[in-house]
Amino acid sequence: MTEPRYDVIAIGNAIVDVMAPCTDDLIEELDLNKGGMTLVDEDGAKRLYDAMGPAREISGGSAANTLAGLSAMGAQCAFIGQVAD
Secondary structure, three states, rough: OOOOOOOOOEEOEEEEEOOOOOOHHHHHHOOOOOOOOOOOOOOHHHHHHHOOOOOOOEEEEEHHHHHHHHHHOOOOOOEEOOOOO
């Protein structure tokens, strides 16, 4: 029998975290919670991108983050997800 290629495979939402420096005034103007997380639709994302400066996009979501931790401990991991349509 063939050995398995992965120790863990996760299926999850392919969430993208967007990180950008901003002022407290902008957070208040956009009705956001400092230090919080907000899921947004396409219109909400456009509104945020238009209001903020340069940003970093980083893959996220609980399934992907769990695999990142397991991988750091030596596990062979794979993720199945989709971004956009």
